[in-house]
Amino acid sequence: AQRVTQPEKLLSVFKGAPVELKCNYSYSGSPELFWYVQYSRQRLQLLLRHISRESIKGFTADLNKGETSFHLKKPFAQEEDSAMYYCALQPTGGGNKLTFGTGTQLKVEL
């Protein structure tokens, strides 16, 4: 069975500092990986997915199959980035049954 690990429950950074939210996964096949975000009083929503290789709101994430990681990065944190971030894995041929990590609360301080 697949597993997604987000080792940090809370990450505090200062505005303008780099951000890295860690995500490691365990899965024997080739997964598809996602980052979802939940801003205060808003719905959980997709931030980015690895196959699109996009930068969304300045965030990027690279799939490292050797290290089985999908860390989320942003070079300069903004106050509006404060939110709960979830890493999620979709197994190959698994329909759309996502396995979520436990989430990391990002707090950007002024």
Add this chain to the structure above:
Amino acid sequence: NAGVTQTPKFRVLKTGQSMTLLCAQDMNHEYMYWYRQDPGMGLRLIHYSVGEGTTAKGEVPDGYNVSRLKKQNFLLGLESAAPSQTSVYFCASSYGVGELFFGEGSRLTVL
């Protein structure tokens, strides 16, 4: 265009009572899901549906039942609520294999 709507948003139950959570989506999505969110546990899939009239078990299905009689609705039922079912419940839908669209969540407390 409301997206995914969950009702009720809050509910308090006594142990042994039953209730149904309703999820409605207006995006003509085939797939619908029920997750529960607990502190330190992330989101865990309870049941899901890949189309009208179909349902399947997720990671934590025990104590819950679901029905998908209409494409736009996905009901989650608790026949005999237990304190362990105190949680925030999220419904989501997707067109197929891809982005999930979530509801606002329903907070359930079982005393």
